[in-house]
Amino acid sequence: MSTTTDPKTTVEVLLAAAGLTVTPEEFDAIVRSYPDVRARIDAMYAVPMAKEEEPQLVFTPFV
Secondary structure, three states: OOOOOOHHHHHHHHHHHHOOOOOHHHHHHHHHHHHHHHHHHHHHHOOOOOOOOOOOOOOOOOO
């Protein structure tokens, strides 16, 4: 996921959507850590999968 929005704006929107109120110190800490957290979340969803393989949708324990 690529975005051009700065971390401060993103954090403001996310906190408002969640209905959370934080202190200015907490807000600054969240803004500083947001790019790293976002990159880690993106990495969890970037799981490589062979294009030739079909996903296993049914578990067959006796095969």
